[in-house]
Amino acid sequence: MTDKKRTGQEEGVRVDFGLGGLFKGIGNFIDLLSDMTEKGESEVSRTGEFKVEGLDQARGVYGFSVRMGLGGTPTVEHFGNIRATDEGPVVAEEREPLVDVFDEGELILVVAELPGVDKDDIQVEVQDDILSLSTTGERKYIKEILLPSLVDADTMETAYHNGILEVRLGKAS
Amino acid sequence: MSTELGDMFKGLGDLIKLATDLADKVDLSELDEEKIAELRRASQTRVGGMPRGVYGVSVRRGVGGIPRVQPFGNIRRTERGPIVDEVREPLADVFDEDDVLLVIAELPGVEEKDVQLDVHDDLLKLSTTTKGRKYAKELQLPCPVEESTTESAYKNGVLKIRLRKSGAEEGA
Numbered sequence: 001m002t003d004k005k006r007t008g009q010e011e012g013v014r015v016d017f018g019l020g021g022l023f024k025g026i027g028n029f030i031d032l033l034s035d036m037t038e039k040g041e042s043e044v045s046r047t048g049e050f051k052v053e054g055l056d057q058a059r060g061v062y063g064f065s066v067r068m069g070l071g072g073t074p075t076v077e078h079f080g081n082i083r084a085t086d087e088g089p090v091v092a093e094e095r096e097p098l099v100d101v102f103d104e105g106e107l108i109l110v111v112a113e114l115p116g117v118d119k120d121d122i123q124v125e126v127q128d129d130i131l132s133l134s135t136t137g138e139r140k141y142i143k144e145i146l147l148p149s150l151v152d153a154d155t156m157e158t159a160y161h162n163g164i165l166e167v168r169l170g171k172a173s
Numbered sequence: 174m175s176t177e178l179g180d181m182f183k184g185l186g187d188l189i190k191l192a193t194d195l196a197d198k199v200d201l202s203e204l205d206e207e208k209i210a211e212l213r214r215a216s217q218t219r220v221g222g223m224p225r226g227v228y229g230v231s232v233r234r235g236v237g238g239i240p241r242v243q244p245f246g247n248i249r250r251t252e253r254g255p256i257v258d259e260v261r262e263p264l265a266d267v268f269d270e271d272d273v274l275l276v277i278a279e280l281p282g283v284e285e286k287d288v289q290l291d292v293h294d295d296l297l298k299l300s301t302t303t304k305g306r307k308y309a310k311e312l313q314l315p316c317p318v319e320e321s322t323t324e325s326a327y328k329n330g331v332l333k334i335r336l337r338k339s340g341a342e343e344g345a
Binding site: 116 | 226229232233245246281284
């Protein structure tokens with residue numbers, strides 16, 4: 001349980017993100033969502049009719065991830081299949097996956113969570129500094145990722161295991 | 174269309190906008206150098222490649238058309254503000270299929286042998302012990318289940334668990 005890790009691990013891997021305007025905002029966001037979750041069940045159970053387009057067939061997922069990005073800038077990324085439209089939220093068939101991009105010196109590592117797809121159903125394309133990811137089959141994911149630098153498409157290596165796709169790309173020289 | 178429900182989903186739309194705004198409004202000037210260094214250290218602690226905060230909700234149409242909202246992720250509320258935990262709550266759904274309950278959980282990045290299930294009455298505890306990714310979730314099931322009839326299968330990051338309801342006779 002207590003693997004020794006590099007720095008400041010005395011408190012486990014707990015990271016205090018409770019600082020600054022951004023993180024305060026996220027705190028409020030979580031409050032709102034939690035309130036919604038708590039209220040959701042009791043209020044909603046009174047009646048059955050409402051419209052979120054697409055919810056009949058599918059499940060709506062909406063989330064965000066926060067991390068310190070390249071260069072120390074915190075980045076907030078969205079994922080899921082609920083899209084905001086002028087007519088309110090819509091549940092789409094395709095889900096945007098959770099994706100992380102790591103700068104590993106000479107190469108870029110992209111890690112995407114694609115649970116529930118088969119390896120053969122994954123398509124990855126790269127053009128200049130844009131990586132396009134999509135899947136066919138029972139679960140559909142789609143995502144375009146702007147890479148931090150230009151890459152050489154010929155160097156692309158992909159691996160899929162237990163629902164995680166890893167793509168390695170050499171930077172263009 | 175009920176007003177309350179409309180409000181709830183209007184709320185969801187607002188939240189999406191809020192998160193989008195947040196992404197645009199990252200302002201480092203409010204953070205002092207020490208905090209930035211702290212965050213940078215944290216981000217370099219690559220615990221299986223995921224030292225980041227994740228928070229989300231899943232919305233699905235439940236029994237009788239009642240939408241069910243379930244949170245997931247590893248950002249927890251504390252009195253000192255949100256913190257990012259090492260352990261992530263997975264996305265999980267429970268389906269009622271007559272004699273059995275089907276639970277589908279998304280656990281990308283773990284091995285099947287590292288998944289632990291503990292069933293007691295109407296509570297399902299799910300956890301993983303992988304070095305890299307850690308998941309944990311307690312699910313309140315809609316009814317009690319037989320503890321001895323749990324079947325599970327893990328494939329491509331998705332865990333499916335079949336639980337026989339208590340009192341449901343074999344072949345009944």
